[in-house]
Amino acid sequence: MKDRFNLYRFASPATFYPLAGTLIPYFVALAVLFGLAGLYLGMLVAPTDFQQGEGYRIIFIHVPASWMSMFIYLVMAFWAAIGLAFNTRLSGMMTQALAPTGALMAFLSLLTGALWGKPMWGAWWVWDARLTSELILLFLYIGYMALTAAIDDARRADKAGGLLLLVGVVNVPIIYFSVKWWNTLHQGSSINLAKSSMAQTMLWSMLLMAMCFWMYSIALALMRARTIMLERERHTDWARVELSGHLTGGEQ
């Protein structure tokens, strides 16, 4: 019984690979479900915002994307810390699998923010602290990916990338608190579950969309992780079995 919950067992690729394989469809399904529900509530049911008109509906993508871009970075930094401390093989694979999705989320945050800014502030872009720090976050993602791509040895790439992630993690709190620390154009936090300033439907649909983005990110990260895992571990027994299973048919 104890053995079941041994973290190390799940941290070993041989266990993780099939587990991820079974979980992916569920995450995809959840993402679709949350997405449809969120879109229904947010796009069809929710009333207009008295200040911003219908333009505010960009929030249903902008905020989840912004959250995920920061959250994924934190998760990557977490994995990196584990990898550097305990030298686990899985952690490097996870950070590499998460990075592209995180970068895309940062990109989406910037893009939707820009598309929102044009009607609201009259400019595609302003140089305020939150926008800038989000841009830096995108650079950090890209820097991480460029660094790991430039190093050929996978283990070395993991370690070097992990170090970079840990150094860059200081940026995340800066993004989050930038609206508090500096006097910015970008609006401050309006989510407060106890007494929200937002209409309940808006809040719910935003949360649903956030769940959708979350599930989507997990599904994609797992998909990528499986490929990376197979590639890196191709000389181990489980990977050979997996690959020769493919040889005689099998999924994909």
Next chain:
Amino acid sequence: MIYWNSFSDFIAMGGYGFYVWSSFGATALIMTIEPIVVARNRKSTVARLKRQLRADARAENRNTAE
């Protein structure tokens, strides 16, 4: 329940249609392309690994034959 009066209202988004729909469109695009790219990448990687595995097996056979 539904807030909109007509479909064209829905599309117009109170004059913000371009911005709202570009945002949603770009997101939808990215969220469809990314899984496709990942799946493709997986397929080609698996194919390459299989080829390598077979090549290795052949090389080993040759070595043991010698």
Next chain:
Amino acid sequence: MLEADNLECVRGERRLFAGIGFRLGAGELLYLQGRNGAGKTSLLRMLIGLLPPVAGEIRWRGRTIRSGEFRADLCYLGHLNAIKEELTPLENLLAAARLADEALSEDEAIDALEQVGLAGREDLACKYLSQGQKRRVALARLVKEKRPLWILDEPFVALDVAAVDWLAGIISGHLQRGGLAIMTTHQLVDIPAGTVRELRLG
């Protein structure tokens, strides 16, 4: 003194060797052999602690090699010469000693350079030296070297016949003083003193 157990090395996706082990005592020389790409350089880098082994263990005087203590006993000479092209041979020797926290006086350094046949070039920047002369500057470190463990990667490369003989003599002297040495080379060079042991990879 130096013990290696069951070492395994994987570079990229290739397992170069596994189950390699040896024990080396005072006055012994280990001659690492093997064809190109067998993993000799990789094994040496493992022994000096720069490349973590996939499996296995290395001990020096019974303790792990991940310590300043081991490094204080080690003298490593790689493919690369570790000399600065802008500095003169003399400055190079002195700077290397200072960075390794060793005492080396200027006279000793000049003497060492004379021994390797670089007399008269102490004041010429190293970039003007030929391939073989640069190697000689690197080897000059060994003249006054008191540390017990020498690890040398293809030390004879680019040396002419006279220099090869000289180096063989230096290594013999080290072994006679109770030192240990490990080296790789594709040239067959006779080391007159000490117990010579061989290890073949691949």
Next chain:
Amino acid sequence: MLEADNLECVRGERRLFAGIGFRLGAGELLYLQGRNGAGKTSLLRMLIGLLPPVAGEIRWRGRTIRSGEFRADLCYLGHLNAIKEELTPLENLLAAARLADEALSEDEAIDALEQVGLAGREDLACKYLSQGQKRRVALARLVKEKRPLWILDEPFVALDVAAVDWLAGIISGHLQRGGLAIMTTHQLVDIPAGTVRELRLG
């Protein structure tokens, strides 16, 4: 075919040699010898036209070597391997041939790589190869090389015993076909065919 008269070489402020001359005909090998720093590499670079001599003259088939004609007859292999670390051995061979305006089919290239013992590594980027394996990739060019004049600077460095033998064979074949070769080396290697002549510097 290749004539050198009264060559003089000055590097920095040092006159390395003066009054060096030789004549080399078809099927002949010139073995350049001399201690470290004698000026062997410098002489070779003069012969290929990259280093202008301070005095003296070099002629190929009676004409100056400052022409595309001479370069079309010349195959030079220096200290450096001239291979790209990012490309595979196969791509390297093909690219080198294309850049030198030579015809080399993929099959020929694969065959050459097999001969130098790199079968099975055609698809591995060169950066993953060991010191000696990289040298082998560079030497693979010689397998299909038809140009008459080969100039090789320490070609045996970093090669293991088997590869040294193989290369000696290749050079013999070249001489037998009426080629010329000039090379330096500190290792004594026996070239079975052709007339071997020696030139000592310094």
Next chain:
Amino acid sequence: MLNVIVAVVVRDLRLAMRRQSDIVSALFFFVIVVSLFPLGIGPEPDLLRKLAPGVLWVAALLATMLSLPRLFADDHRDGTLEQLALAPHPLGLVVTGKVIAHWLVSGLPLALIAPVLGLQFDLSADALIVLTGAILLGTPALSGIGAIGAALTLGVRGGGVLLSLLVLPLYIPVLIFGAGAVDATVSGLGGEGHLSLLAALTFASVGFAPWASAAALKIALE
């Protein structure tokens, strides 16, 4: 003749693809440098609009320049350059190929991303078009002139910094006409004059630079 150039371009592009990080990094360097200015100067849109052409062009010069040291250095270090110099065809052709490849990898992407950065500085659509055109026309000259500098500093220690010292002053005409074209458009004067001067600069330098670089390379190889 042409097939030598093509062979060089193909090889260099393949190497760039194999490294990937090359292209991406030069581009992002450009983006980052451009983004640094508003951070240092402040966010006023009026001020930024005035700065935009100058900042974008300076960043383009710097981004091009940053990739220059490796134009010949890699080939030099691994001995390929020697081999190229010993090939029967003239070295100038090889350099032409390398300049073309360098532009494809470092200049072209800049032109493609420049409009997006121009938006950050609140430039008008007209100005954006002229900006893109100017960068397209001007960057080949940067690659050409840069090749001379790269060849001259080859094998010299600290070459990277020295290179910028040699090359940046020579880039100034490109900068003036390039930024001038955009400025003229913004102020309604029309940028055609500047653009045609840019084109002339590019023609002259792409035609001439390979041969000057080849001569410099031969000196470096001695």
Next chain:
Amino acid sequence: MLNVIVAVVVRDLRLAMRRQSDIVSALFFFVIVVSLFPLGIGPEPDLLRKLAPGVLWVAALLATMLSLPRLFADDHRDGTLEQLALAPHPLGLVVTGKVIAHWLVSGLPLALIAPVLGLQFDLSADALIVLTGAILLGTPALSGIGAIGAALTLGVRGGGVLLSLLVLPLYIPVLIFGAGAVDATVSGLGGEGHLSLLAALTFASVGFAPWASAAALKIALE
């Protein structure tokens, strides 16, 4: 402990003196980049005065960054780094020495020449003093943070451009506070707050960076 740091600093300074071009070039790069802007933007003094702090700081970042790739690369290429990693004392000490030497060679000269360049932009005496102080205080942080980037990209192909990609985003706080200090002085608010933040950044990064860099160097040496 101290004597290791001193030995490294002495050796690196001697190398820099021997090459000379190093110090001079970083400085001239700074001067040239700063001088490019008036060319690209136009000569209006009011505009230039507003730009000055931002431009000077961006140029300082770039000049520092340009010399970073060689911080460890030379030692790596010729094998010295291996020897340093094998020395009995911790590698972090060696890196501390190298960071100090880097600052002496690349940061200090910038601070000394900055007032002269500031004059070109018509800055007031007050602003010049704060500018010099800010550059003096901020550049050690640049050397420190840069060391991490240099160590991470060591031995990686295309490292120079990649390095700027990694390091420039991390330089942004220094840029903001550095330029902010001068801005605040110019607008009469007093730059002390910004300067003390800069000092804090420098302390933190000079203390922390050597150890992170040492870890990265060990990875590069595997």
